Amino acid sequence: MVSLTRARPRTCANWQRTLNASLSAFVSRGIASSSSPASLPPSHNERPCRIAVIGSGPAGFYTAYRAMTKIRGAKVDMYESLPVPFGLVRFGVAPDHPEVKNCQDKFEEVAASPDFTFVGNVSVGSPSDHPDGGAVSLASILRHYNAVVFAYGASMDRTLGVPGEAALKGVYSAREFVGWYNGLPEYANLAPDLTQGEEAVIIGQGNVALDVARMLLEDVDVLRKSDIAAHALGALSKSKVKRVHIVGRRGPMQAAFTIKEIRELIKLSAVAFHPIDTALIPSDPKQLPRAPRRLMDILLKGSPTTPSPSSNTTKSWSLDFCLTPKQFLPRPSSPSHLGFTEFERTSLSPNPFDPHAYALGTGAAVQIPSPLAFRSIGYKSAPLHEFADIGIPFDAARGVISNDGSGRVQHEERTRGAAMALASFPGLYCAGWVKRGPTGVIASTMQDAFATADAIAQDWAKKDVPFLNEQGDGAAAGWEGVQLETGVDRANVVSWEDWRKIDGAERRRGRPIGKEREKFTTTSEMLAVIR
Amino acid sequence: MSTTFRALTQRIPRLGFTLRQPSVAIVQQARCYSKLSAAPRSSRRPTQYLLCLPLAQSRTLSQSSAVGHGHVDPPKPGKELYVTFIDKEGAEYKIAVNNGDNLLDIAQAHDLEMEGACGGSCACSTCHVIVTDQEYYDRIPEPGDDENDMLDLAFGLTETSRLGCQVHMTPELDGLRVKLPSMTRNLQESDFKS
Numbered sequence: 247m248v249s250l251t252r253a254r255p256r257t258c259a260n261w262q263r264t265l266n267a268s269l270s271a272f273v274s275r276g277i278a279s280s281s282s283p284a285s286l287p288p289s290h291n292e293r294p295c296r297i298a299v300i301g302s303g304p305a306g307f308y309t310a311y312r313a314m315t316k317i318r319g320a321k322v323d324m325y326e327s328l329p330v331p332f333g334l335v336r337f338g339v340a341p342d343h344p345e346v347k348n349c350q351d352k353f354e355e356v357a358a359s360p361d362f363t364f365v366g367n368v369s370v371g372s373p374s375d376h377p378d379g380g381a382v383s384l385a386s387i388l389r390h391y392n393a394v395v396f397a398y399g400a401s402m403d404r405t406l407g408v409p410g411e412a413a414l415k416g417v418y419s420a421r422e423f424v425g426w427y428n429g430l431p432e433y434a435n436l437a438p439d440l441t442q443g444e445e446a447v448i449i450g451q452g453n454v455a456l457d458v459a460r461m462l463l464e465d466v467d468v469l470r471k472s473d474i475a476a477h478a479l480g481a482l483s484k485s486k487v488k489r490v491h492i493v494g495r496r497g498p499m500q501a502a503f504t505i506k507e508i509r510e511l512i513k514l515s516a517v518a519f520h521p522i523d524t525a526l527i528p529s530d531p532k533q534l535p536r537a538p539r540r541l542m543d544i545l546l547k548g549s550p551t552t553p554s555p556s557s558n559t560t561k562s563w564s565l566d567f568c569l570t571p572k573q574f575l576p577r578p579s580s581p582s583h584l585g586f587t588e589f590e591r592t593s594l595s596p597n598p599f600d601p602h603a604y605a606l607g608t609g610a611a612v613q614i615p616s617p618l619a620f621r622s623i624g625y626k627s628a629p630l631h632e633f634a635d636i637g638i639p640f641d642a643a644r645g646v647i648s649n650d651g652s653g654r655v656q657h658e659e660r661t662r663g664a665a666m667a668l669a670s671f672p673g674l675y676c677a678g679w680v681k682r683g684p685t686g687v688i689a690s691t692m693q694d695a696f697a698t699a700d701a702i703a704q705d706w707a708k709k710d711v712p713f714l715n716e717q718g719d720g721a722a723a724g725w726e727g728v729q730l731e732t733g734v735d736r737a738n739v740v741s742w743e744d745w746r747k748i749d750g751a752e753r754r755r756g757r758p759i760g761k762e763r764e765k766f767t768t769t770s771e772m773l774a775v776i777r
Numbered sequence: 778m779s780t781t782f783r784a785l786t787q788r789i790p791r792l793g794f795t796l797r798q799p800s801v802a803i804v805q806q807a808r809c810y811s812k813l814s815a816a817p818r819s820s821r822r823p824t825q826y827l828l829c830l831p832l833a834q835s836r837t838l839s840q841s842s843a844v845g846h847g848h849v850d851p852p853k854p855g856k857e858l859y860v861t862f863i864d865k866e867g868a869e870y871k872i873a874v875n876n877g878d879n880l881l882d883i884a885q886a887h888d889l890e891m892e893g894a895c896g897g898s899c900a901c902s903t904c905h906v907i908v909t910d911q912e913y914y915d916r917i918p919e920p921g922d923d924e925n926d927m928l929d930l931a932f933g934l935t936e937t938s939r940l941g942c943q944v945h946m947t948p949e950l951d952g953l954r955v956k957l958p959s960m961t962r963n964l965q966e967s968d969f970k971s
Contacts, residue, residue: 343900352894537934688894688901689901689930692894
């Protein structure tokens with residue numbers, strides 16, 4: 247029988263006998279009747295390694311880049327469900343951080359390679375979320391490549407699960423707010439109402455929370471030259487928000503934000519930072535390791551602008567520690583709108599200075615009145631619809647594809663002695679947030695993507711590690727094969743050339759108003775450029 | 778189609794993509810440059826002057842970064858400053874450079890494994906280097922807040938860590954030796970905590 251399960255010899259000696267029937271049903275077409283090491287081609291290197299990368303964000307591009315560097319003759323096809331590439335570099339990085347987007351230069355270089363093909367506006371494994379997008383099945387992808395890399399990121403939001411979260415107007419997720427100001431088509435029509443009052447609450451203390459705070463507090467003229475979406479510029483210039491609470495369950499020693507983002511907020515001109523509760527900072531911060539020591543220093547030092555007692559003139563923000571959200575309460579005068587967010591005060595155990603301290607409820611309730619609240623407690627990856635059918639395991643608790651840490655997709659299987667062992671699927675890999683969870687900056691995603699690409703290269707260099715579709719008479723057909731099989735409408739597919747036209751059109755739109763680009767915020771506008 | 782081809786052929790020489798003629802040209806160019814820059818003293822201590830492009834890597838995308846951001850000119854004879862990069866395998870690359878060149882540009886121009894994801898704007902930590910000699914470290918102007926903030930996020934931070942994009946060569950730094958930290962690492966337990 248066909249063996250499609252690649253087990254490391256040390257974890258599962260009888261891997262030739264193992265069978266993953268569900269996966270084989272999907273990919274059996276290209277596979278010969280035996281896959282014992284002896285029958286494998288003498289070397290993988292004799293034919294090009296065809297790799298499909300699902301997702302065109304930094305994880306996808308850095309994996310492609312490294313794989314093309316490490317594997318001679320590798321050919322990468324990159325699938326992206328939107329007509330435009332770069333994922334969170336385009337739709338997540340704040341518009342006032344243009345330098346962070348410089349990594350796109352590298353991605354452009356990768357895309358210029360003759361061994362790279364961009365397949366834009368084509369969703370894999372689920373229907374397109376917009377009417378003019380194409381879709382192909384994951385099963386079809388698995389039939390036409392040697393290796394498939396899942397790098398599709400985190401498309402969902404973690405929720406608090408507290409009363410009022412879904413029902414009240416004025417409660418937003420940071421994910422949708424960030425998508426909205428960055429011109430993500432999915433949230434182009436969010437239209438958050440920033441005119442209902444001066445206070446805003448952000449729940450969560452990661453860097454996304456600080457981005458949201460900075461967008462609310464920053465002088466809107468600073469944003470005018472950025473690539474912020476025009477609709478967001480309009481709404482932010484009418485915003486009445488002056489006082490931002492960034493609320494976390496734990497203290498400064500446990501917070502997820504990093505010092506660069508804190509420093510940016512502290513340095514905002516004419517914006518005051520309310521001093522933090524010093525009881526939560528070790529009495530002798532000099533004893534701390536370098537990173538927390540510098541972070542505590544800057545928090546203790548505070549901002550040059552001091553909060554005005556009347557709070558009418560100056561914008562200000564605070565880090566409100568040791569509060570856990572309990573419910574969103576309506577405004578008495580308008581029951582469908584948010585009026586208050588209620589928190590329970592926490593205490594930190596075993597002590598406030600332990601970086602791994604956890605928060606215990608004290609029973610004391612605290613209410614912060616505000617017509618606006620942003621939930622910023624993290625993103626979450628979701629499995630592709632076809633994962634269950636094919637048997638690709640998804641760790642729902644951690645929101646990642648089960649993998650060996652180097653990006654090899656793994657599943658549990660029964661060994662001969664009935665013990666459970668972890669085994670890898672042949673040719674399946676993952677990278678980025680769907681591999682290790684939704685945290686970290688682009689540098690960490692780069693490292694992580696490189697680790698995945700190195701794993702592919704190591705496996706490809708070994709004669710006895712099976713990949714997908716190697717027993718056929720020729721090389722895997724890649725995108726050409728997928729097109730033929732699925733009959734996806736070519737008119738819907740966005741090539742790299744097409745993207746460059748969209749890119750050029752966005753830059754031309756931005757020029758008269760002094761912006762680097764004016765993004766199209768609907769897929770139909772994007773596609774109109776190339777039709 | 779013709780525009781595609783033109784776009785590619787314009788780019789390939791710059792990038793040295795796989796197995797195309799122009800990429801070989803770039804490799805040779807870079808190798809000549811390395812040889813030239815190292816030539817004056819190589820007769821005395823030849824083993825020190827390794828070429829910076831091991832052939833195994835020379836046809837790959839990895840050198841795409843070589844000219845992407847890493848733009849440096851060969852130093853004039855007699856004006857060379859020397860910097861040695863030690864890669865994660867321990868191989869040493871001694872390079873002759875100009876006064877004012879920064880370590881990121883130098884490394885990229887010589888196809889060493891240094892990413893520079895933010896293009897040298899001190900907004901990431903991918904050009905992290907470790908100065909091997911405390912004395913040299915002390916001669917480099919102190920890092921600013923921005924650089925320190927990024928170093929705080931660097932993997933394998935040491936007391937003599939710097940960002941390559943922020944270290945500019947001066948006569949005082951002639952003979953500088955820096956280590957490149959491993960670009961990839963095995964994931965640790967802490968990576969799995971949210």
